Amino acid sequence: MAHAVESRNGQAEAETAAETAAEAAVRRRWWSGWPHWAPYAAAVWSLLYGAAGLYWAVGGGGYPFGLVAQDRSTASLLEPSRAAVVAPVIAAVGLAGAVCGVLMARRGQRQHTRGVRRTLLTLGWAQALALTVVLQDYTLIAVVAFSPLLVVFAFTGVPGPQDGIGDILYWHRDNLLILFVGGVLWTLATLAYQRRTRGLCTHCGRGGRAAAWTAPQSAARWGRTAVLVAVLSSIPYDVTRVAWFFGYPLGITDAFLKDMQDTPGMLGIGLGLAVLSTAGGVLTHGLVARWGEVWPRWVPFKVGRPVGLATAIVPALLVAVVLIPGGLQMIRSGNHPFGWGTTYPAMLWVVWGAALGAATLAYYLRRRGTCGHCART
Structure with missing residues (x-):
C-alpha cells in the first residue's frame, strides 16, 4: 500500500510539473513569437487608428488633437489642429501602415526587392519614431512616475481637486498612450523585418559578421x-x-x-x-x-x-x-x-x-x- 501511495504521489507531482512546464511553454511561445505577430499587430493597430482618422475627417466627434480647455490639453506637436486638415492624413497613414505591416509579415513568401525593402523600413522606423517620441509630451513620464498614485490622486484631491480618474487621464492624454502602444508595435515589427530580410536571427539579431x-x-x-x-x-x-x-x-x-x-x-x-x-x-x-x-x-x-x-x-x-x-x-x-x-x-x-x-x-x-x-x- 505504501508503494501505491508513493506511486500516486509521484504521478501527481509529475502531472503538476508537466502542467507547470506546459504553462511556461505557452508563455514562452506567446512572447517568443513576437517577430511573427508584431507586423500583423502593427498592421491592425494602424488600420484601426486610420479608421478613426476617417471618422474624424467626415465630422465625427472625439478628435484628440483639437483645441480644448488649457487644463485638458497636451503639448503634442499636433495640438491644437483642425480635424479637417489632420484627420485625412491620419486615415491615409493608417491605411499605408496596414499595408506596410502585412507586407512585412508576409515577406517570407516572396523576396522583396531592395527598393521595396528600403521603403518598408523607412515607413516602419518613421512610424515607430513618430508615435513613441515625436508626437508625445510629458504624459508618458508622468504616467510612469505616478502610476501607483493615480487612483489616490483621483479620489483624495491631491495635488488639487479632481473629480474621478477622468480628470487625470482624459481623452487627449489617453490618445497619446494609444499612440505609444502603436509605436512599440511598429518598433518590434520593423526590427523583426529588418533582421529577417538580412538573414539574421529575428530574436537576437545574430547571424552575420558581428561589429x-x-x-x-x-x-x-x-x-x-x-x-x-x-x-x-x-x-x-x-x-x-x-x-x-x-x-x-x-x-x-x-x-x-x-x-x-x-x-x-x-x-x-x-x-x-x-x-x-x-x-x-x-x-x-x-x-x-x-x-x-x-x-x-x-x-x-x-x-x-x-x-x-x-x-x-x-x-x-x-x-x-x-x-x-x-x-x-x-x-x-x-x-x-x-x-x-x-x-x-x-x-x-x-x-x-x-x-x-x-x-x-x-x-x-x-x-x-x-x-x-x-x-x-
Whole structure:
C-alpha cells in the first residue's frame, strides 16, 4: 500500500510539473513569437487608428488633437489642429501602415526587392519614431512616475481637486498612450523585418559578421560611460526640486516658490520625483554592477539568484523611452518666465534617456548569452 501511495504521489507531482512546464511553454511561445505577430499587430493597430482618422475627417466627434480647455490639453506637436486638415492624413497613414505591416509579415513568401525593402523600413522606423517620441509630451513620464498614485490622486484631491480618474487621464492624454502602444508595435515589427530580410536571427539579431562594439568586453567599456552620463544628467533636476522643498528658490523666483508652497502637495510631488530620480540613478548603476546580474543580500527571497534579463531591461528601456519626449517638450517650450530651474534641468531628460538606453543595450550585449532560437553565441 505504501508503494501505491508513493506511486500516486509521484504521478501527481509529475502531472503538476508537466502542467507547470506546459504553462511556461505557452508563455514562452506567446512572447517568443513576437517577430511573427508584431507586423500583423502593427498592421491592425494602424488600420484601426486610420479608421478613426476617417471618422474624424467626415465630422465625427472625439478628435484628440483639437483645441480644448488649457487644463485638458497636451503639448503634442499636433495640438491644437483642425480635424479637417489632420484627420485625412491620419486615415491615409493608417491605411499605408496596414499595408506596410502585412507586407512585412508576409515577406517570407516572396523576396522583396531592395527598393521595396528600403521603403518598408523607412515607413516602419518613421512610424515607430513618430508615435513613441515625436508626437508625445510629458504624459508618458508622468504616467510612469505616478502610476501607483493615480487612483489616490483621483479620489483624495491631491495635488488639487479632481473629480474621478477622468480628470487625470482624459481623452487627449489617453490618445497619446494609444499612440505609444502603436509605436512599440511598429518598433518590434520593423526590427523583426529588418533582421529577417538580412538573414539574421529575428530574436537576437545574430547571424552575420558581428561589429566589434557589440562584443561583451567592448559593451562593458562604453556601457560604463553611458551609465555615468545617465546618472549625471539627472542630478540638476534632483537638486533643484529638493532645494524648493526646503524653501530655497534655486533657479526660480521667490514668487513662484511662494505659489508652490501655497499649493497643497506641489512641493511634495517635486520631492517625490527627485527621490524617484535618485533611486533610478542607483538602479542604473546596477547595469554595470555585479548586483545587477545576481540578486544581492538586501533583496529577500532572491539573494544569489541570477537577475533575469527582462527584469532589468524592460523597465530600463521604458524609462529611457519616456524620458526623451518629456525633455523634448521642455526644449520646445523655450521660455522660462519663473526661472531657469523650471525647464533647463528637465531638458537634460533627452540626454538622460539616450544614455540610459545605451546603457541598457550594453547590459543586454554583455549578458545575452546563447540564443534559445538560433543557438548562436
